[in-house]
Each structure stands twice: as C-alpha cells, then as structure tokens.
Amino acid sequence: MARSSKTHKPRPWTFYPLAAFFGLFVLFLYGPMFCIYILSFQGPNASLVFPMQGVSLHWFEALFGQARTGDVGGAFARSLPLALIILAVTVLFSVAAGLAFRARFFGNSVIFYTAIGSLVVPGLVLGVGITLLLQLLGWNAHWYSSALGAHLTWTLPFGLLIMFAVLSRFDPRVEEAARDLGASNLQSMRFVMIPILLPGIIAVALFGFTLSYDEFPRSTFTVGARNTLPLEIWSMTTNVTSPALYALGTVTTAISFFIILVSLTAIGLIQRRRQRSMRQGPRA
Numbered sequence: 001m002a003r004s005s006k007t008h009k010p011r012p013w014t015f016y017p018l019a020a021f022f023g024l025f026v027l028f029l030y031g032p033m034f035c036i037y038i039l040s041f042q043g044p045n046a047s048l049v050f051p052m053q054g055v056s057l058h059w060f061e062a063l064f065g066q067a068r069t070g071d072v073g074g075a076f077a078r079s080l081p082l083a084l085i086i087l088a089v090t091v092l093f094s095v096a097a098g099l100a101f102r103a104r105f106f107g108n109s110v111i112f113y114t115a116i117g118s119l120v121v122p123g124l125v126l127g128v129g130i131t132l133l134l135q136l137l138g139w140n141a142h143w144y145s146s147a148l149g150a151h152l153t154w155t156l157p158f159g160l161l162i163m164f165a166v167l168s169r170f171d172p173r174v175e176e177a178a179r180d181l182g183a184s185n186l187q188s189m190r191f192v193m194i195p196i197l198l199p200g201i202i203a204v205a206l207f208g209f210t211l212s213y214d215e216f217p218r219s220t221f222t223v224g225a226r227n228t229l230p231l232e233i234w235s236m237t238t239n240v241t242s243p244a245l246y247a248l249g250t251v252t253t254a255i256s257f258f259i260i261l262v263s264l265t266a267i268g269l270i271q272r273r274r275q276r277s278m279r280q281g282p283r284a
C-alpha cells in the first residue's frame with residue numbers, strides 16, 4: 001500500500017505559550033480541589049496541611065459516626081430532597097414557559113424580564129428580603145418553604161433561558177407533520193416534542209439540582225434553624241479543625257459529579273439512539 005502523502009504542518013510558536021497558559025489556568029482552577037481530596041484520606045493523626053499523615057478512611061467514618069462534629073446527616077437529608085423538589089419544579093415551569101413563549105402575546109417581554117430579573121439581585125439581599133416578608137406575614141422560615149422559594153429565584157431563570165435556547169432550534173415543521181398524520185396535541189407533545197427536547201430538559205434538571213444543592217447566599221436567612229449542607233459546611237469551618245471538613249467536601253463533590261455524569265450519559269444515550277433511528281429510516 002502506498003504511504004499517505006499528507007504531512008502535518010508544524011504548530012505555530014504561539015501554540016506553546018497559549019498551551020502553557022491554559023495548563024496554569026487548569027492547575028489554578030482544580031489544584032486546590034485536588035489538595036482537599038488528597039488530604040481527606042489521611043490517618044487519625046492527620047493535620048490540615050501537607051505532608052499527609054498516613055492513608056485511611058478515618059475522616060469519612062467520622063462524618064457519619066458517633067464522633068461527628070456537625071449535623072452532616074441531617075443537613076444532607078434536607079439538601080437532597082430540597083434539590084430534587086427544585087429540580088421537578090424548575091423543569092415543569094421552564095418547559096411550560098418555554099412552550100408558552102413560542103407565540104407572542106401581550107406583555108410577553110415584561111413577563112420575561114421580570115422572570116430573569118432575579119439573576120441581577122445579589123442572593124444575600126434577596127434572602128434578607130424573603131426573611132423580612134415572612135416576618136411581616138408572621139411565618140417562620142423553613143428549608144421546605146422559604147428556602148424553596150429563594151432557590152427557585154435562582155434556578156427558574158436559568159431553566160427558562162436554557163429552554164428558550166433549546167426551543168429556538170426546534171423545527172416546528174416536525175410538529176406540523178405529526179398533526180397532519182392525525183396526532184392530537186397531546187400525542188404530538190408526548191411522542192414528538194418531548195423526545196426531541198429531552199436532552200435540553202435533562203440539562204434544565206441538572207442545572208436545577210446542582211444550583212440548589214450548592215446554594216449558599218440565598219439559603220443563609222431562609223432555611224430557618226436547621227442548616228442545609230452548604231451552610232453546615234460553612235459552620236464547620238468555624239468550629240472544626242480536622243480533615244473531617246475535607247472529607248465532607250470530597251463527599252459532596254463526588255455526589256455532584258455523579259449527578260453530572262448520569263445526566264451527560266443520559267443525553268449521550270438519547271443522541272445515539274436518535275442517530276441510530278435516523279440511519280435506519282422510518283419503519284414500514
């Protein structure tokens with residue numbers, strides 16, 4: 001067989017300083033995180049700095065054992081359901097609003113800018129405002145009520161913007177073809193639009209979960225007497241001087257990355273299935 005006559009062009013000199021700059025950026029971004037992950041696997045006589053003092057899972061056991069220094073289990077039991085509720089509400093309202101805004105109606109611009117206006121309000125200020133409103137109404141702050149509303153002011157605008165971007169690429173002729181073939185509005189939505197929009201819906205769900213799970217400023221004054229996980233981590237920084245704090249950071253990061261991995265895997269499987277269906281063509 002004849003050898004390929006193609007030759008690789010040499011890289012320009014600018015490639016190497018830009019690559020070095022990017023490497024330093026990645027190191028600056030992820031270096032502190034990996035330091036925390038490594039130090040969380042120390043032995044019982046560990047310190048908060050390098051060098052490591054042994055290797056074990058001692059500090060992970062200390063988080064949920066009798067010797068734990070904070071209410072980690074309770075905080076996690078509040079943050080996870082809250083994030084799941086936020087996920088469901090964000091997906092429901094974002095999809096509904098995205099579909100509604102496909103057609104122009106009176107006051108649509110005012111409603112849109114009002115919906116995303118909370119993005120420019122500092123989270124701490126918004127949390128204080130919600131707390132003052134609750135006091136005027138005589139209600140107590142709880143993670144399942146006031147914190148839920150505070151988190152929605154953060155997740156709903158992102159979900160709405162994502163759905164606008166997804167629907168802007170949706171070809172309405174596909175929906176029209178389904179109706180021409182006799183599909184009702186419900187059937188067209190269920191069997192045509194939802195499967196096509198599903199990767200974008202998963203992205204909205206991912207944003208809703210992660211933004212709520214990690215939210216700190218909007219939770220500070222709205223969760224009431226019992227902390228969510230970010231607030232519990234913050235409180236541990238004032239009274240915990242052990243690698244248990246590092247272990248907690250490792251666990252929470254692992255959960256976040258697991259959710260992201262599951263979401264990206266689901267999107268990839270949907271895209272692969274769609275491409276396979278397009279190659280096979282319509283069934284007889």
